[in-house]
Amino acid sequence: MKSDVQNQAMSELTKNLFAAGLTGASFGLLYASGFGVSLVLGVLIGGLFGIALGFRLTNRPPKMRYPMRLARRMGYAATFFLLASMVYSYLIDLDLTRSQALLVTLLPTLGWTALVVSIGMAIASLDELQRRIQTEAIAIGFAGTAIFVAGYALLQFAGFATINVGVVLLVMAAMWLVGKLWTLWRYR
Amino acid sequence: MKNRLKVLRAERDWSQAQLAELLDVSRQTINAIENGKYDPSLPLAFKLANLFGCRIEDIFKPVASDK
Numbered sequence A: 001m002k003s004d005v006q007n008q009a010m011s012e013l014t015k016n017l018f019a020a021g022l023t024g025a026s027f028g029l030l031y032a033s034g035f036g037v038s039l040v041l042g043v044l045i046g047g048l049f050g051i052a053l054g055f056r057l058t059n060r061p062p063k064m065r066y067p068m069r070l071a072r073r074m075g076y077a078a079t080f081f082l083l084a085s086m087v088y089s090y091l092i093d094l095d096l097t098r099s100q101a102l103l104v105t106l107l108p109t110l111g112w113t114a115l116v117v118s119i120g121m122a123i124a125s126l127d128e129l130q131r132r133i134q135t136e137a138i139a140i141g142f143a144g145t146a147i148f149v150a151g152y153a154l155l156q157f158a159g160f161a162t163i164n165v166g167v168v169l170l171v172m173a174a175m176w177l178v179g180k181l182w183t184l185w186r187y188r
Numbered sequence B: 001m002k003n004r005l006k007v008l009r010a011e012r013d014w015s016q017a018q019l020a021e022l023l024d025v026s027r028q029t030i031n032a033i034e035n036g037k038y039d040p041s042l043p044l045a046f047k048l049a050n051l052f053g054c055r056i057e058d059i060f061k062p063v064a065s066d067k
Helices: A004-034 A039-059 A068-091 A098-124 A128-157 A165-186 B005-011 B016-023 B027-034 B042-052
Strands: none
Touching: A004 A039, A004 A068, A004 A165, A039 A068, A068 A098, A098 A128, A128 A165, A128 B027, B005 B027, B016 B027, B016 B042
């Protein structure tokens, strides 16, 4: 018979796998539709990647001491944002009045706000050094993305193709990761 | 800032993880403080002093570059 602790751990694992799988599948769906790849393939790859990540995080919690419920909340907020963005891109192509179009544009903004608030709450739950590391990483990510966007804008004037906003978000995430690794190394 | 955290911790035979648990911070934070990479906030410095039963200045000493 399984003990309460085992049951609790199993339930934690299930919750983490569900949240990570859902977030991964949403990412896969959005990027598959954005880049014109098979949606089923996108959902499958994204979902499997998310489940693998959820499994890894449950078995080896990250050094950053986020309570897992806050990490899951970030995943749900990201899912809301990604799906709202997809609904937006579908609805905005319909024959909408100006006021309807304005309401539709609020959808992803609400999702984005939920995501930013959930990230803020997760960072606020960290201890003082980890909060500093995250804050410095965000500052580096912000500066790096600004340089990339401004630099690419100049390239566009020189005839380069316009850039997909999804790529900007990926660049932002990559810059944040670079910033985090740099600050983690500094305080090692 | 120099500190005697490693010595005080060793005297009590505590691991970094145990000390982190007692202070409700991450092991990474204890490691960074011990290696002089990070100066703790005043509330954390007070918690450390309380835990080791001494004054803050008995744990932390400024170095020439801090003055």
